[in-house]
Amino acid sequence: MALARAQLRKTLADWGMAEVEFAAVAVLSELVANAVVHARVPPGREIRTRFVPLDGGVRIEVHDASDEPPVPRVPDQSGGYGLTLVSGLSDRWGVEKRRGVGKYVWAVVTAGTGAE
Template identity: 40%
Template sequence: MPFHHASRRPREFAARLASRVESTPLARTVLRAYLAGMPCGERFSDIGELLLGELFANAVQHGDAPPDRLVEIRFSVVADRLRLEVHDAGTGRPALQPPAHPESEHGRGLFLVNELAERWGCCPRAGGVGKFVWALIAPAPGSADLALGRAPKLVTA
C-alpha cells in the first residue's frame, strides 16, 4: 500500500499585531507568506494583500480602541475562497461612504473592499469586546482557467 504524505499546510492562520499604521505592511507580508504555502495561493495575493491592508489600516486609523490593544488578523482558504478577518477592540462599525474625491489620498478603503471582495461584513467579537470585519475573496483567474477556456470577462466602453 503506497504511503500518502499528509499536508501540513495550515488551513487557518491568526496573528496579533501592534495597533499602529506601521504594522500594515507586516500584515500584508504575513498574508503573502501564508498564501505562498497554499496550493494556488498566488491567485489570491494581489487582491488579498490590498484588502487586508485596507481593513487593517481602517482598524488602526478609525478605531476607538485603547492604543495598547492589539489588532488580530486571521485568514483561511475555504471552498476556493480566501477569507480575511481583522479583529479590533473598537466599538465603531465601518460604513461604506461614497467614493472619495479623485485627488484625495484617503477615503477609498471600504469602497475598494466593497468592489473587490465577493462579500464582506462586520460582526461583534465573541465575548462582547470589539468587532471583526471580514472579506471573502474569489481567486483571480489562473493559467489553468485560461487553458480550459475560462477567461476573465473583459469590460469595454
C-alpha cells in the same frame, strides 16, 4: 501593516493560492488601515488578523477593540475609497461583534472575483 501583508502572502503561498494574492493583500491593507485610523482602540488593545482557507480563496478577518462598525462613504477628494475597494475586490464582506469587547471586519476573496 507590512507584517500583516507579509504573513498573508506567506500563508497564501503555503496554501497554493497565489492567484488571489493581489486582491487579498489589497483588501487586507484597507481593512487594517481602517482599523488603525477609525477604530481608535485604547492603548494595549492590538489589531489582530486571521486568515481562513476557503475553497478557491481566503477569508480575511481584522479584529479590533472598537465596537463602532465601519461606515461606507461616498468617495471624494478627502477619501472614502477603502470600503469601495474592499467591495470591488471581494465576493462579500461584513462586520461581526466579538465576544466581549470589539468587532471584526471580514472579507472573502476568491479567484472568481476581483482577484485576477
